[in-house]
Amino acid sequence: xxxxxxxxxxxxxxxxxxxxxxxxxxxxxxxxxxxxxxxxxxxxxxxxxxxxxxxxxxxxxxxxxxxxxxxxxxxxxxxxxxxxxxxxxxxxxxxxxxxxxxxxxxxxxxxxxxxxxxxxxxxxxxxxxxxxxxxxxxxxxxxxxxxxxxxxxxxxxxxxxxxxxxxxxxxxxxxxxxxxxxxxxxxxxxxxxxxxxxxxxxxxxxxxxxxxxxxxxxxxxxxxxxxxxxxxxxxxxxxxxxxxxxxxxxxxxxxxxxxxxxxxxxxxxxxxxxxxxxxxxxxxxxxxxxxxxxxxxxxxxxxxxxxxxxxxxxxxxxxxxxxxxxxxxxxxx
Numbered sequence: 001x002x003x004x005x006x007x008x009x010x011x012x013x014x015x016x017x018x019x020x021x022x023x024x025x026x027x028x029x030x031x032x033x034x035x036x037x038x039x040x041x042x043x044x045x046x047x048x049x050x051x052x053x054x055x056x057x058x059x060x061x062x063x064x065x066x067x068x069x070x071x072x073x074x075x076x077x078x079x080x081x082x083x084x085x086x087x088x089x090x091x092x093x094x095x096x097x098x099x100x101x102x103x104x105x106x107x108x109x110x111x112x113x114x115x116x117x118x119x120x121x122x123x124x125x126x127x128x129x130x131x132x133x134x135x136x137x138x139x140x141x142x143x144x145x146x147x148x149x150x151x152x153x154x155x156x157x158x159x160x161x162x163x164x165x166x167x168x169x170x171x172x173x174x175x176x177x178x179x180x181x182x183x184x185x186x187x188x189x190x191x192x193x194x195x196x197x198x199x200x201x202x203x204x205x206x207x208x209x210x211x212x213x214x215x216x217x218x219x220x221x222x223x224x225x226x227x228x229x230x231x232x233x234x235x236x237x238x239x240x241x242x243x244x245x246x247x248x249x250x251x252x253x254x255x256x257x258x259x260x261x262x263x264x265x266x267x268x269x270x271x272x273x274x275x276x277x278x279x280x281x282x283x284x285x286x287x288x289x290x291x292x293x294x295x296x297x298x299x300x301x302x303x304x305x306x307x308x309x310x311x312x313x314x315x316x317x318x319x320x321x322x323x324x325x326x327x328x329x330x331x332x333x
Contacts, residue, residue, distance in 0.1 A: 005152060008048070011100045016310055020148075020155040023123060024090050025063070027073045034102055039065035039072065041130035041225070047074075048099040051084035056097075056257070058085040059272065061127040061197070061237075062103060063156075073102070076190020077123035084252055093129065106274075107223040109134065111316065113193040116142040117184070119206065125155055127223050128197055132164060143167050145184060147202065150174035181205040184331035185213055193219045198246045199228035200292050208298070222294065224272045229292040231315040236287065236326040240264065255309040255328075256281075264332060266314050280309050280330045281298035287326025 016025040028045075043062050048055045060074040092098070109131045113177045116135055120128040125146060135142040144164055148154040150172055160168050185206065189193065189330070196206055203222055210221040211219050233251040238258065240246070249258045256278050259266055268278040273293030282304055291301040291307035301307065307330075316324030 002169075006046075006101055006104075008099045010097050011072075013094055013096045013098070016092065016094060016181060020157075021150070021153045022078045023153070024078070024157045025073055025075050025155075026089060026092060027071055028098075028100065029059065029071050029100075030069075030100060032102075033069040033072075037069075038067055039069050039103050040105060041109050041134050042127060043103040043105045044107075044127075045072065045074065045103060046101040047085075049085040049088040051088065053148075056085070057271065059270075060089070061107075063126045064127055064133075065103075069103070070130075077122065087216065090142040098287070106270075107197070107221065108196075109142075109195065110193065110221075111138070111218070113191060114141065115192040115319040116140060117188060117192060117194040117195035118142060118144045119179070119184075119194060119198065120144070120146045121179075121196075121201070121226065122148055122153070122154065123241075124197030124223075125160075126133060126197070126201075128195065129156060129160070131168075131195060131306065132160070136167075143169065145169050145171070145179055146172040147179045147198070148173070157160045175202065182209040182212070185209045185215070188215065190216075191219070193221065195221050197223040199230075200294075201230060202225070203294065204298075216230065224274055224294050229290040229313060231288070231290045231313075233318045234315050234319075234326070236328060238315045239327065239329045240332065242284075243308060249313070254311060255307075255313070259332075268310055271310045273308045276308060278309040280332050282328065282330055283307055284329035285314060285327070287316050287324075288319065288329075289313075290315055 009029040009030055009032045011028040014029045017025045019025045044059045047058050063073050063075045065072045076086050078086045078090045087160050118128045118132055132144050135136050171177050235248050235251055238249055247258050247262050249255055269275045276295035289304045290313045292311040314326040314328045316326045
């Protein structure tokens, strides 16, 4: 990747719009748009967001952009259990300025497959929508499977119906219509590729079905949220006996962020549970580990000997108890 892609630049907010329940579209005008190329499906921006008086890096997928990259649109879901980034992004007004990078690519669409299956859960449509548009323009064989809490929570629903017609299948929790990962994947022929972006439950189900059906792992491609898990985020305590420190992890912060606040040196990169650079050794746990990464295998997660500090958490043995607490004891590299 070009080194300039990691350089920070100013970007002005030129438009905002509510596109679904708790989902906002934010259009930015970077001071230095990409030169000599168009923004590609699957690309994202790194953004400096303000959280508790500090600037923290967050990554947001680009939902679409002007042909010359002069305007770039993000779509952000505001969740109470966010790490503060979504609240900041939803507070932006037209005329505000923030710091962003050039578009960066970690989720490229490979052209030339005999068939494509695109799967989005909730705000995951942000990464998938551009892929679907490109495949339609190319005349490719593709289908879209899009799951959301309700029709009101489904961003870009009408636009997707108008553009893709019966290639789009929707699923709504509110109507008890759920995506059956195994049934979907069992219909895929050899060579077909699946691209998915969504919450960890959906992604785990698809990866498990893909493995059970013994499909080519290189044809399964995904991008993560980095903040979705199997359990609601709760406050818990982390202990590092070797360093003689202990700290509380708030519901809206990660282990990585909390340890950095108290001066623990940590290695990290993606902050989305993908690269594994922030992994720590688990020496004891009072509760359940909520593995929210896509780095470790199911076997490694079941063993719970390590976790990704940038996304994974701990919940009490009884996750729905209001009074129970959890503790985690770790060692860092």
